Amino acid sequence: MAIITLTTDFGSTAGYVAQMKAVLLRRSPDSVLVDITHDVPPQNTTAAAIWLADTLPWFPSGSVHLAVIDPGVGTSRKILVGRFECPNQSGINDQHFIVGPDNGLFSLLNIVDAWHLDETAMRTVRNVSNTFHGRDLMAPAAAAIAGGIPLSELGERRIDPVRFPLPKPEHRSDAPAGSTEIRGKVLYADSFGNLITNIHSADYPSGHTITEAWIDCPKESTPILARPVATYGDATPGELVVLWGSGGRVEFAVCNGNAAERLALDVYGADSRSLPSLTLRLDDSTDRRDAP
Amino acid sequence: MAIITLTTDFGSTAGYVAQMKAVLLRRSPDSVLVDITHDVPPQNTTAAAIWLADTLPWFPSGSVHLAVIDPGVGTSRKILVGRFECPNQSGINDQHFIVGPDNGLFSLLNIVDAWHLDETAMRTVRNVSNTFHGRDLMAPAAAAIAGGIPLSELGERRIDPVRFPLPKPEHRSDAPAGSTEIRGKVLYADSFGNLITNIHSADYPSGHTITEAWIDCPKESTPILARPVATYGDATPGELVVLWGSGGRVEFAVCNGNAAERLALDVYGADSRSLPSLTLRLDDSTDRRDAP
């Protein structure tokens, strides 16, 4: 019994996701299929890469992860089959398998082995469409991996997969002594309208107490202040707060409200330079007690 | 093989639901995961409580139901693990397990045993986030119950769970002889825009024939009349009708249309006193033949 997860930008209408599941169940009848999300904004590989990195490591070792956000389908872009490692809660390294277009979708994971899929060998179906390799090539590859076929048998040649960088936080040199000042970016808004940033607790081992935070809004002349709290419930309804979220990232939230709507921020721009900016001060003197 | 159901207000973007499923499958690999809905309006524990009460009893005895609508996460609110009973179609009492914040989510079910989760014992993960106890504490508890661990071993102390009341229908004393006149409330609109009310057939054993019904619209000076029918197909397209719905509740519907949009009603107010009102006349002389 292998777990196969699915992540796409196909939405919930028509039958595209179900067609992939049908192919998986034909070829790997005992697999357990789990949806990550099918509501990645269309063609938005950046949002998908973040959501995959924040979610896939929670699954058991040996899981197979199929992700199809594939604007280049049918062109010269190749299909990636690979393996990433990540330490689990016991500190042991889990192994996960990945299948998807080689377009950076898995950029934020620690890929230790990657191959370009031998598409000819996978073309066991009579017709491979030009527009749906998720169903016709990647789902068969995922089912093969779930069935124990080694990557080296599926792959054409070992590769260094396409990666794209996320915008990195910048440290401000003019921060007061004993504190760290960071300029970051809002990466995406979740379903609650919480604004998730590129500032991750793993990068700040020396202290996690947020002392001040503000966010730039195109529609406002001055940055908007947010009050640091430990959890949503510490805020008063309607208040804009900032906290360490469950994925280890700093996030901005409106208690019982929607921060993305409140601040009228567009966080799904194709160009990551257009993502909203924020500034954060951390108190260096605190220990990790407040860490998420 | 245990069934574990999931109900949240997490929506379909990002990976929050999948992270909970990953934790469940790590700890209870043989469980069958079933989504109730992840589109509870954010923080709306009232809507969730109704949907849970109308849906959970359909599942087989022994199912574990995890519900995470949790605006108080990280505050002093406790986590509930418990058991409810309900008669199945054969008249035998089924047993169901529940896990969720102790905030009234399960108010409308017949809870026969309830404990506050011993969170310390559950903190087997290295870091428990302040904002996602659904993943870090409740999912592990649900997996433990699915694996046969008794509630008494998971619980810290036996409790009387938080309950909130639904607005109750009022009987009008000035109804004509032989009839019952009831003032009720619209509880929610479903995906069709059908308006589901707090008038339940179980409360009216003596007669179920609706003879008249009207609904108050803030935008109209007089109440809007609806024609009583037995099923949607008895109406003409576009007509506003009233009937006993599949959950045993009176509902208003527009045939091939959307009653909530037509009447411009907002049914997800935080304050249940603001819910739309309706009036209904039942004929007391009829027997139960028309009951749903």
Place this chain on the structure above:
Amino acid sequence: MAIITLTTDFGSTAGYVAQMKAVLLRRSPDSVLVDITHDVPPQNTTAAAIWLADTLPWFPSGSVHLAVIDPGVGTSRKILVGRFECPNQSGINDQHFIVGPDNGLFSLLNIVDAWHLDETAMRTVRNVSNTFHGRDLMAPAAAAIAGGIPLSELGERRIDPVRFPLPKPEHRSDAPAGSTEIRGKVLYADSFGNLITNIHSADYPSGHTITEAWIDCPKESTPILARPVATYGDATPGELVVLWGSGGRVEFAVCNGNAAERLALDVYGADSRSLPSLTLRLDDSTDRRDAP
């Protein structure tokens, strides 16, 4: 272990889909439940029929397909239990079972045996609602089929199921020699806004190279030209293109955009005569190399 698929217009709120799954799991605990979609536009049996026809054949032989788009529930409309055949990728005929209202939902599949469900025999539940036969009659029937009960035991009498026609493409007699000119209709828009048409490659064995294509927009005085390409990635961002899609149908798409929004087309009209029209020229001299 039987696969049971579910297709409805119930949306993602409330618990209707979960109630059906609960009934299925009570009666067929080993079945694997797979969602096709629950976002069929309300009461739109035409959209559902197309999505079912494009998706169900991908599932393994022996699957049971439950579809509940049922505006006539509770009226004299009957419930269909049946079987369709379709050749799989190996050319062998697969057998699939279907359960749903007899209202044309399965019109586009090759039904080889069909019965009206004996509803009396299915009424083993104490109360059958007037408005939710999907849960109270069809789910029990699907579970029975998954358990191996023959259709003849579930059926009341063998029938010729209700079918409705899709608008058929028309051939233009004034096309230039060596080419085929076709007038077709847009059937639906998928989640990407791609416009899927009624022109299917199976109907044009002699040649599949699209040489010209244009689409009628109510808001424009002249038809809009689309450039023929082999796949989305061959277009420049924002360009309107036309291609053979993954379901074998001609589709119009905007690269990295939404064609339905761009052209302001409404494709879910109740009356199929109101569907948007398009014109296509195929080059008869090409062989099938370009076929999907």
